[in-house]
Amino acid sequence: MKRIGIIGVGEIGRAIVMGLCDGGDKSPEVFLSPRGARTAAELSERYESVQVCADNQEVVDRSDVVIIAVRRQEGHEALAGLKVDGDKVVVNVMAGVGIDDLRRTLATDAPLVRAIPLPAVRERRSVTATCPSHPVVNALFEHLGGVLPVADEAAFDVFSALTGTLTTHYWYLATLTSWAIGHGIASDDADSYVRGLFQGVGRSLSDETRSLHQLAADHETPNGSNERIRTTWFAPANSDALNKALDDLLADLKLPRVEGSHPKPPVS
Structure with a gap:
């Protein structure tokens, strides 16, 4: 090498x-x-x-x-x-x-x-x-x-914007843990359970024979708990807000720079 x-x-x-x-x-x-x-x-x-x-x-x-x-x-x-x-x-x-x-x-x-x-x-x-x-x-x-x-760089910037979602995922998991703690679950138990729950989900991503939408459907039953949270919390307004945040980040990544100036960088 x-x-x-x-x-x-x-x-x-x-x-x-x-x-x-x-x-x-x-x-x-x-x-x-x-x-x-x-x-x-x-x-x-x-x-x-x-x-x-x-x-x-x-x-x-x-x-x-x-x-x-x-x-x-x-x-x-x-x-x-x-x-x-x-x-x-x-x-x-x-x-x-x-x-x-x-x-x-x-x-x-x-x-x-x-x-x-x-x-x-x-x-x-x-x-x-x-x-x-x-x-x-x-x-x-x-x-x-x-x-x-x-x-090309236009497509590359889209991938770059996607990386800006990583810490949001961790905060989502941390919020779940905090919710459980607020309902009387011991901190270590809540943390361990949430980590184990999503490590299993992460492993399923290696199955490239199923699309992400199909994986979601396979983890869901009609009128079940997963469908309820998805359709009430991740409603169209929530999805639109995420799309707008990504669009705004993408626009910032594409901003031209002037020599000697330092625009505020996106947080990754």
Whole structure:
């Protein structure tokens, strides 16, 4: 596997390193920026193949594939002045930063690929959307759980918006737990039951022979409890509100950026 450099060692950067270095396979050389120094130092101590570089330019110089994982509002500062030769492959995981925008910032002819890796890449269990398709990047994320090359950036932004629903799912589960606690259930028992309930639902998603609507129908009986909650709580108004929230997020992801300005990033 190619030598991997990561600029911005936050949650996603950490997950990528763990996915690359855990699991028994021969680990690639990984070069980390000093941004997120505490996490970078922890990873370099844990994995023999991981090194922390003095600065971002050293990360670029020592790597074949450079993953840019800084926050969107920090991108201009972190990347200004970097020299990226055309023989590198740059993977951009900054939400809302398009290929043309990043190319202007880096002033490079190197291949640029957008990607949406999620924390589950640490376990090699997450499909990563990429745009455009590139064999080196596809191989990298196939190794980390799977890759979904996307035809254009407009479609890519739709997938990016979908990732904004993850914490809503966790809050939904937390609300169920709080409701049970409010009705006298012990906190640990409520938490354990809700986790077990939805872990089972999650496993059913691996059955790709059934559509999501079919899975819902298979978990529901006419006039039963599941149908009652779905039709009363997840009513058309609730569905419309979710669609509007996603539309608003998608519009924000598509906003053009002016050089030197930093619009408020979407929370992922």
